[in-house]
Amino acid sequence: MHTLGKRLSSCLHYQHGFALVFIITLCGSGCASYSYTFNAVENAMAESKPAEALIILDKIHDNKGVLYNLNKAILLRMQGKFSESNEAFELSKKLIETYEAVSVTEQTGSFVVNDTTRTYIGEDYEQILLHFYESLNYLELDDRYAARVEALQADLKLNQLARDKTKGFYTEDAFVRYFSGILYEELGEWSNAMIAYRKAYKTYLKQRTQYFVPIPESLKYALLRLAEREGLTDELKQYQNEFSIEEWSSVNNGLEKGEFIYVLNSGLAPMKKEKALQVIAPSSGQFIRISAPYYQVRDDNVAKVIIHASNESRDQAWQTIADLVENVDAIALETLAAQMPAITARAVARAVVKYNVNKQVQKQNDALGIFMNLVTAFTERADTRSWLTLPKNIYLARIALVPGNYSIRVELLNAQNALVETYEYHDIAIKAQKNHYVSQHRISTLSSNRGGT
């Protein structure tokens, strides 16, 4: 029996060795793990240089597909370029619609080459969060009705997910529902707001053991306010009992005020890495490789977000603690866990196909057999694609303020309650019955869990 090493060395003596080098180079360039190539983008993001990150992103993406546009949209919104960001989101949506039909060629490729042959159209949670960020962009551009379109599109997609029996646990997004409710409430669409808040509440309750997000305090008050406004007496009593809250500001009181709404996108979503099992088959000496993705969670040192608001004359001040509203880490991990049986099955099927092809080729020509074995093993790569510029956690704060100009100070604290960062926003003009949205992306420079292979 030949060993792989002996056969490889003899193979290199063949005059066609250059072809081997060529093909290894060819597949090597295409097979580099997606997440690995992303490190430079992340580093620029961590240094708060989104424009530089975008230049790097352009360089590493030959294929300007869904993933490129999703990442581009986040990097543009980090620069305050909300309209351009939405153009990228809209392009992402068009590409998703084009490629969501199953491709026969790509499916075959995933059983023969690897899972990256399939066009990436985003995970369900990524497709839903796309609507949230586009909506947030419109709100920061002061276009409520365009933001409302996004809320409706998210609703449509979530309803489709809920009806799809093949889907796993993520068929509803509590935060996206909550955010839609805030928008409807601002537009005076009380019943729509109530429905959205109620869906958010039920989802937070259902998912809290999986996604570890407690019911946001601001949602509790919103439910009480709207249940009272809609005359839902029994439901109001139920919320009072469940939340143990006796006092809240009514919808009518709120009409004289406007809300300052702060969204903190903290840290970065987990990164898919590759784990591979490599063995040499004792019977044939073939080199067999099976690879699958796993998530590596990134560190973030924000544990608490405090918002201070003070009016122009600084004689009045308000303070609130932002709620953790979305744990992207948990959603991503759970999504991959649900997909693992199918990913593993495809990887094993590929190994069998590759093994048999190699065996057939080896029968015809020993050197070519080795060569084929190397190529098939080398192309066995895990699909590590994911929307990497998404945050790890999303925090949201709401402060109802009387009309006027305000200064806002946001303090980010770590788990030991030590201050890690402060943001200040001045001349925030609050108008009655209008929400003022401000969002921030923050990537911890202290993160030690970035980079990788």
Added chain:
Amino acid sequence: MLSYKTKWFTSSTLLLVVFVFFSGCTTTTKVERIATDEVKDLSGQWNDTDSRLVSEEMMTDVLSKPWIDNYRSQHNKSPAVIVGEVRNLSHEHLNVNAFLNDVERALINSGRVKVVASNVERQEIREERKDQDIHAREDTRKTIGKELGADFMLKGSINSIIDSEGNQSVKFYQIDLVLISLTDNDKVWIGQKKIKKFVEKRTVRP
């Protein structure tokens, strides 16, 4: 029987063909000019045909109703209308401005009503008038305070309901327009137009 070299070459070529095959096919863009009134539904979303047909039908309706003659008999002049906001409450980022332009065009071309410039347009005209005040020859200068005030405002909304199952969906658009008297808030006309589309997306691609 094939020689070793030939077999080597054939296998390598085959392998490369397989790689090229999986790396995706490129397509060239094909452009074909079509008539502007030709109906071509591609995605099932609100398009130029919907905008044109809805505006034409609704404006034919508004212009055929008695409010115009009532106004004329009372004031002995054509009513002036301003096109206000049409809210997009649908699932799509549809181009409301294109729809408003279609509505304005249909009203003006009827010759039965006068259409007043919109808020944004008026600001621009006023800027120009201020500029004329300084730079234009006196006999060509347009003075302020002579604008035509609108008698009625046309406003409304575009709503949509989407019912979908798998790759099939039914899209239902409802366009509601209302004409309100600026004098006394009297609603003199309410129009409604509905569009229903059945959309079936492909489930398999090459």
